[in-house]
Amino acid sequence: MLDALTLDQLRVFVTVAESGSFRSGAARLFRVQSAISHAIANLEAELGVALFDRGGHRPVLTAEGHALLANARDILLRIDVMRARARSLGEGVELELSLTVDTLFPAAVVGKALSEMRVAYPDVSIRLAVEPLGGPPTALIEKRSTLSLLVGENFRDPRIAQEAICAVKQVAVVSSNHPLGQWPKDEKIGVPDLADHLQIVLTDPSPLSDGRSFGVLSPQTCRVSSQDAKHAMIVAGLGWGRLPLWQVERDLRDGRLVRIASKALGRNSEIASEAYLAHRIDQPLGPAAEAFRHALMRSAAGI
Structure with a gap:
């Protein structure tokens, strides 16, 4: 039986x-x-x-x-x-809140939410990591983090519960001194034109994207391990790439970077990806994690 x-x-x-x-x-x-x-x-x-x-x-x-x-x-x-x-x-408040954040997500929003959580739970330690692409979901799968902030739809897993919180805008940009940045305004940039220039691309520290590429249009690539390095290489004029709008707003305003005039990269060279707060379904959130979750929702409302 x-x-x-x-x-x-x-x-x-x-x-x-x-x-x-x-x-x-x-x-x-x-x-x-x-x-x-x-x-x-x-x-x-x-x-x-x-x-x-x-x-x-x-x-x-x-x-x-x-x-x-x-x-x-x-x-x-x-x-x-x-x-x-x-x-x-049967358990009380966590001793530590471990969090892995997608590099595309604005760090200031996370910091504000963590500060609010600390007001309610001042004795809770924080362990924060910032990783690109498959890093945040891998941290949950490997039980290195209690929470992760994911951006995009590329790494779904049945062991992970995801809650949408806001959209993160990314902009295709290039240095104003780069040939793509000085393109004639009456001529649109096509995919073959983009392929003629070096594209700055983030590498994935996890095995989740083995054999996969995300948004790579040029056969010429410079692969970097951090978002800050990608930003610095684009500002230096080495190549072009997508960066989160929150990271490049000042560069665009001051003229160091310009949007790439190509509809192949989204309307106004911009795309929006959903951001999710995620945790393992077999690890319910404790009081401090719940406090952070509520604070994050409030903090992210203005993005």
């Missing part, structure tokens, strides 16, 4: 499927291999289907195993959420 299923059997099933063998699953769970084999055999007997084909060198998921693996993962995730909620009911 299915009532005899245990969470331990499901956890063993998922671990073996993810590790690729009974031996690797046993090592990951710190058990002997015979115990792992016994747990899988009992689960198969309870379900009435074979989960693994054991005919080869390594066990391979059967069609039934593939179909039921998603259910097993979902059940375990829901149990983890329940445990986390129960744990939060």
Whole structure:
């Protein structure tokens, strides 16, 4: 009967499927291999289907195993959420609030929200990291941060809950001394023209974007590891690229940078991306994190 299923059997099933063998699953769970084999055999007997084909060198998921693996993962995730909620009911205020922020998000808005949180919880320490692209979601997946601020739609994950808070505008800019910055006003810049010039591009510190490029139009690129470096290279006239509007407003006003006159880069060379406050669904927010969340919503309202 299915009532005899245990969470331990499901956890063993998922671990073996993810590790690729009974031996690797046993090592990951710190058990002997015979115990792992016994747990899988009992689960198969309870379900009435074979989960693994054991005919080869390594066990391979059967069609039934593939179909039921998603259910097993979902059940375990829901149990983890329940445990986390129960744990939060018995715990007080966090000792530390760890936060990873997308480099596109305005730091001043984060600072204002953290300052408000500290008024209510002055004893809570803060650990803040600023990372591009896949850095913020990876910090959540690896449990290095309680909260992350993500910009854009490129890194969705079922383990992460996201709440939209505001839009972040990015502008395609270039130095006013660069050839693209001195383009005749009566001529539009096309993609072939952009491809003739070096594009300054951020690199991703995480593996989430392996084999993927975001907004790269030129075969000539200069890849940098920080938003500040990207900004400095564009101001210096090395190449062109997109930067958040909050970072370049003064440069545009003072004439150091100009918008690139190309509709291929958005209306008025501008695009808007949604920003999200995110956390793991199995790690509910504590009082300080909730206070920061509410303060951030207020602080971001004026963006």
